[in-house]
Amino acid sequence: MVFMRDMNDAAFERIMNQELPDYGDTPCLDGPPLEERKIAIVTTAGIHRRADAPFTNGVGEYRIIPEDADMADLIMSHVSNNFDRVGFQQDLNVVFPIERLREMVADGAVGSLAGYHYAFMGATPPTAHEAVARDLAGLLKGDGVDGVLLAGV
């Protein structure tokens, strides 16, 4: 198990005392009801299509996951060993809930899904994501996205 409470003292302290930037508060944007929104997933699980290059440590780069990609083709190259991978190995949806989202769209609970989802690798200084996040925001808006689900590992 890799619950925070089960970590050894050194690992727990390293995570708790990790230096984090202060972003202050960011006003929450308004938007339409969920059943009219277009949702994209942005994960930091370090997953990508098999043919994509594995992630590089500390760079803040991302990989694209097209909505019509073969989701069975996604593999993980996250640099860290210190989180559970067995859940992902048994079921992609435990880190990248694409089937659950598609079900919500089919049920009418979510409007639609983005044409592209995005994967970063965590264990990267948050500031390394700044330049690519600006670029990413433009891509997501170009896709008509008005709701981003961010999930780490």
Added chain:
Amino acid sequence: MSGLAHYLERHGLPTTVIALIREHVERMRPPRALAVPFQLGRPFGAPNEPDFQRRVLEAALALLARTDGPVLVDFPDAPPEPEQAAEGEQEGWACPITFAASTDALSDAEKFKLLLKQEIALLRPWYEESVERQGGRRLDGLTGCAPEEIVDHLVDYLDDQTIASFVAGEPMARAIKLCADDLKHFCYQAALSRPGTPTGLELDNWFFGQTMAGKLHIELRALLMSMEDPALHRVGAINLVPHTMTHHAEAAAGEQVKQP
């Protein structure tokens, strides 16, 4: 993750974060976050639990309606526990490897390769079974090398640290990490298909405590941690053996010290 939420929201995109480390979102204050009491690595709770995953997803997406941020909401429920395996199925899965012929003429490195390849041969039917069960999904493939080739590369490196990188375009530290992960993913996929429902901890203890591939990881860790090159040292110290499994490395080191 919280940083990305700030950036995206400031550039016009409503966001909602699933947070496994509550303390980090308390400090970084993303616009909207759902704190979940799950294992690291499992933001949607548990594998093959679609109803539970959907509840987590709905709770996170519901936060998009909130504009009174920063919003931090706790998901109330622990994930479903996997069914316990029947007694006897929890025991470790030691691959019964034996040398088929005399190995007197082989070097230690050649013997190690032979054992590792026998283990791969024993695991391969389970790996293929797992691939079939998961609809063709394969967990390895970071390097394009077959597990047997990875064994050759990594044992060659244990034997001679002056060899060239065996993954095109990658420095040695990264080549070792990618190859080691690829071999590990192959073994885990094989183990996932065996009868019973192993937990992540059981699989980790099986891999690092009982397999030749785990022994290879532990030997690489010891070698790299003794090296001065910072990239190699870092891979050895951090990236090969999880901190929850370092007792297997310490046990192996203790056994080596005891040997005359």
